Amino acid sequence: xxxxxxxxxxRVEGDLEVRLETEGGQVKAAYVNSPLYRGFEPMLSGKAPxxxxxxxxxxxxxxxxxxxxxxxxxxxxxxxxxxxxxGRLAHNLVSACENLADHLSHFYLFxxxxxxxxxxxxxxxxxxxxxxxxxxxxxxxxxxxxARAEFMHLMGLMAGKWPHTLSLQPGGTARPLxxxxxLQLTALLRAFRRFLERHVFDDSLESVGGLASLSDLAAWRxxxxxxxxxxxxxxxxxxxxxxxxxxxxxxxxxxxxxxxxHLFASGLWRAAQGHPLEPDAIVEDLSHxxxxxxxxxxxxxxxxxxxxxxxxxxxCKAPRYNGGVAETGALARQMVAGHPLIRELVKTHGGSVxxxxxxxxxxxxxxxxxxxxxxxxxxxxxxxxxxGDLPDDASGTGLVEAAxxxxxxxxxxxxxxxxxxxxxxxxxxxxxxxxxxGTPGALEQALAGLPAPEAEEPPLLVQHVVRSFDPCxxxxxx
Amino acid sequence: MPELxxxxxxxxxxxxxxxxxLNAEQPALMDRLADASIRLLWHxxxxxxxxxxxxxxxxxxxxxxxxxxxxxxxxxxxxxxSGTGRFHMLAGTGRxxxxxxxxxxxxxxxxxxxxxxxxxGGITSAGITGPSVGATGLQFHGEHPGGLLPASFRAxxxxxxxxxxxxxxxxxxxxxxxxxxxxxxxxxDDLDALHRPRFYADHLVHHGCPRxxxxxxxxxxxxxxxxxxxxxxxxxxxTQAHADCNTRLxxxxxxxxxxxxxxxxxxxxxxxxPGHPFTETPKVAGIxxxxxxxxxxxxxxxxxxxxxxxxxxxVRENATSDHVVVTPAVKxxxxx
Numbered sequence: 001x002x003x004x005x006x007x008x009x010x011r012v013e014g015d016l017e018v019r020l021e022t023e024g025g026q027v028k029a030a031y032v033n034s035p036l037y038r039g040f041e042p043m044l045s046g047k048a049p050x051x052x053x054x055x056x057x058x059x060x061x062x063x064x065x066x067x068x069x070x071x072x073x074x075x076x077x078x079x080x081x082x083x084x085x086x087g088r089l090a091h092n093l094v095s096a097c098e099n100l101a102d103h104l105s106h107f108y109l110f111x112x113x114x115x116x117x118x119x120x121x122x123x124x125x126x127x128x129x130x131x132x133x134x135x136x137x138x139x140x141x142x143x144x145x146x147a148r149a150e151f152m153h154l155m156g157l158m159a160g161k162w163p164h165t166l167s168l169q170p171g172g173t174a175r176p177l178x179x180x181x182x183l184q185l186t187a188l189l190r191a192f193r194r195f196l197e198r199h200v201f202d203d204s205l206e207s208v209g210g211l212a213s214l215s216d217l218a219a220w221r222x223x224x225x226x227x228x229x230x231x232x233x234x235x236x237x238x239x240x241x242x243x244x245x246x247x248x249x250x251x252x253x254x255x256x257x258x259x260x261x262h263l264f265a266s267g268l269w270r271a272a273q274g275h276p277l278e279p280d281a282i283v284e285d286l287s288h289x290x291x292x293x294x295x296x297x298x299x300x301x302x303x304x305x306x307x308x309x310x311x312x313x314x315x316c317k318a319p320r321y322n323g324g325v326a327e328t329g330a331l332a333r334q335m336v337a338g339h340p341l342i343r344e345l346v347k348t349h350g351g352s353v354x355x356x357x358x359x360x361x362x363x364x365x366x367x368x369x370x371x372x373x374x375x376x377x378x379x380x381x382x383x384x385x386x387x388g389d390l391p392d393d394a395s396g397t398g399l400v401e402a403a404x405x406x407x408x409x410x411x412x413x414x415x416x417x418x419x420x421x422x423x424x425x426x427x428x429x430x431x432x433x434x435x436x437x438g439t440p441g442a443l444e445q446a447l448a449g450l451p452a453p454e455a456e457e458p459p460l461l462v463q464h465v466v467r468s469f470d471p472c473x474x475x476x477x478x
Numbered sequence: 479m480p481e482l483x484x485x486x487x488x489x490x491x492x493x494x495x496x497x498x499x500l501n502a503e504q505p506a507l508m509d510r511l512a513d514a515s516i517r518l519l520w521h522x523x524x525x526x527x528x529x530x531x532x533x534x535x536x537x538x539x540x541x542x543x544x545x546x547x548x549x550x551x552x553x554x555x556x557x558x559x560s561g562t563g564r565f566h567m568l569a570g571t572g573r574x575x576x577x578x579x580x581x582x583x584x585x586x587x588x589x590x591x592x593x594x595x596x597x598x599g600g601i602t603s604a605g606i607t608g609p610s611v612g613a614t615g616l617q618f619h620g621e622h623p624g625g626l627l628p629a630s631f632r633a634x635x636x637x638x639x640x641x642x643x644x645x646x647x648x649x650x651x652x653x654x655x656x657x658x659x660x661x662x663x664x665x666x667d668d669l670d671a672l673h674r675p676r677f678y679a680d681h682l683v684h685h686g687c688p689r690x691x692x693x694x695x696x697x698x699x700x701x702x703x704x705x706x707x708x709x710x711x712x713x714x715x716x717t718q719a720h721a722d723c724n725t726r727l728x729x730x731x732x733x734x735x736x737x738x739x740x741x742x743x744x745x746x747x748x749x750x751x752p753g754h755p756f757t758e759t760p761k762v763a764g765i766x767x768x769x770x771x772x773x774x775x776x777x778x779x780x781x782x783x784x785x786x787x788x789x790x791x792x793v794r795e796n797a798t799s800d801h802v803v804v805t806p807a808v809k810x811x812x813x814x
Contacts, residue, residue, distance in 0.1 A: 010523065
């Protein structure tokens with residue numbers, strides 16, 4: 001048995017270290033470490049509840065709106081306010097903008113450059129992929145950065161700035177739009193659609209979002225010259241549809257509230273069928289984290305650093321659902337929501353690198369048309385925000401979907417001040433350490449069994465699997 | 479211009495300054511770096527090199543085998559618990575990030591603190607119940623000189639740590655600073671007392687605020703989504719905070735004030751602990767404590783009383799509404 005320490009893992013958000021125990025060039029066991037702790041949960045204690053809206057976005061610069069939305073949602077649960085239609089639409093539009101921009105950044109800047117590494121020289125697709133996706137210098141970077149920045153003008157319009165907006169409020173948005181601004185919004189969504197259809201898909205969003213089976217996908221790929229087709233070609237050649245399987249238990253809190261239910265439903269997918277979401281089934285196990293305390297529901301959880309704790313190897317807690325490991329993210333969201341192509345892909349080979357990346361790109365095709373519809377539904381002269389006082393003593397939960405999965409905030413207020421604030425981020429689920437029973441987290445399971453040749457430093461397949469989860473390490477331990 | 483190589487590290491922050499940097503426009507990030515003759519040695523979000531390949535670049539800089547022109551740190555320096563730096567060990571090295579930063583800063587020709595965390599400690603150094611995480615800035619702790627590096631520190635080319643403060647920083651602030659360094663146009667005189675580049679820190683957030691008509695008449699917002707001035711009730715510090723947010727703009731057309739919420743003075747040391755709820759204005763006898771930086775209090779009070787008495791109906795009613803309820807009159811006789 002040989003131990004290899006892999007880090008810093010870059011092109012993930014934040015700092016990540018993975019310890020691999022290998023034998024005969026194969027991973028026997030993986031231990032995932034989030035090596036940065038900042039203490040946001042204790043920082044929130046004693047503050048005015050509304051201050052959470054300033055502080056929690058600063059947990060993360062890549063999904064700061066998701067943190068903001070979860071906090072606004074938890075405060076809304078405290079106050080009993082309901083969102084006016086404009087407020088709900090604005091929350092959806094701002095959240096969708098961040099989520100889609102994340103999917104885009106992840107695919108182009110974080111994930112695809114691994115295929116342009118010298119280790120793949122000679123593969124039939126290598127020259128084309130290297131020219132397009134080489135880190136920093138590939139032609140895709142020059143296309144994507146301006147398109148992403150222009151799409152983010154939505155944030156300038158509806159959220160003041162990104163990251164770290166304060167416009168999402170418990171009762172709606174602090175940024176009402178006028179007629180002219182609704183028109184600008186429509187124009188910039190059209191521009192982003194044009195970019196996606198031209199470069200990512202080489203087809204209309206509706207056509208891509210409507211792919212309903214593996215045979216549909218195989219037929220569609222023929223003669224497509226977009227970046228999705230290029231990814232599928234490389235992924236097929238490397239067998240990535242059979243690599244990186246975790247538990248195949250998928251969790252989603254439900255994404256984008258519409259007038260009647262979520263655009264993507266909430267729930268748990270386990271043993272090849274869907275179950276309703278039960279928030280009370282969630283606990284956090286601290287046995288292998290540098291933290292003091294016992295397993296508990298996040299509503300009662302604690303965050304007390306204990307840097308010298310034996311048996312611990314990360315700052316990340318281990319969230320469990322009914323005692324088991326769950327995976328979250330775009331793949332989980334689409335499994336729970338029932339996208340037929342994604343369900344068939346997972347039924348055939350289980351969760352995989354290919355499935356995670358494809359689910360992410362499908363969301364680009366599925367969500368942008370909804371954003372266009374939401375923008376059309378805005379009514380400038382109707383209310384944008386409801387107002388009300390927060391109670392001095394109450395508890396509330398905010399459950400939202402960030403780009404990379406389920407994000408929950410659990411908040412208790414006593415005597416008008418925050419008494420406890422606990423957060424479970426998507427990567428906390430996916431990159432959790434072992435629990436008290438010794439069960440490894442989702443990534444730890446997905447890495448076991450992979451080839452890890454000595455010559456590859458770090459091993460290429462390990463990198464694909466790690467990045468396929470689109471991890472956000474600063475959120476993980478906050 | 480000679481090519482300058484740049485090493486970017488992240489510690490006790492959120493990565494938001496890097497993500498903000500990706501929003502650079504006209505031209506986009508990679509072109510702007512190239513135009514400033516900046517070559518990335520390594521950046522945690524953008525570079526191919528991972529694991530040992532990346533560590534080899536860091537080691538080469540630390541050992542002087544690789545010239546290091548610009549070291550950027552994003553995020554605060556994590557000194558806790560109890561000065562050990564254990565709260566951030568650089569992955570793959572078993573060594574605290576603060577030790578890496580100290581060693582690399584000693585080799586760099588220029589050192590940039592990117593964002594308020596790296597400059598002054600930032601949000602990560604906000605008060606905490608329980609053990610302190612020991613977050614501090616590179617060369618300031620809050621407003622006090624001396625952080626990880628002493629107040630006397632000067633980088634190889636002679637400048638102290640340049641504090642590109644902001645939470646997050648505007649991409650223009652970072653890229654203009656890099657361009658100025660590469661054009662040799664950044665001297666100590668170009669930095670303010672808190673070592674921020676003066677090209678953006680000599681402005682106030684108030685400059686260019688589209689709510690200025692409401693400010694003139696002290697027609698104030700009372701709740702989120704109101705159109706009025708946010709200074710009197712909503713905690714806005716735009717008249718005191720140093721930055722050009724309302725003239726440079728964010729993400730095309732935005733700023734915090736344009737987004738409907740208060741300036742929380744995120745370019746200033748200690749913004750993270752204002753001593754009052756962020757979006758409430760502390761007052762004594764009904765008068766805000768934090769008045770515009772350069773204005774005698776008595777004058778402010780007198781002028782505010784006068785302007786409030788002269789507030790047009792249009793401005794007064796729109797201030798507490800979420801859309802324009804009274805429009806400017808259309809005169810039949812033309813403008814004179």
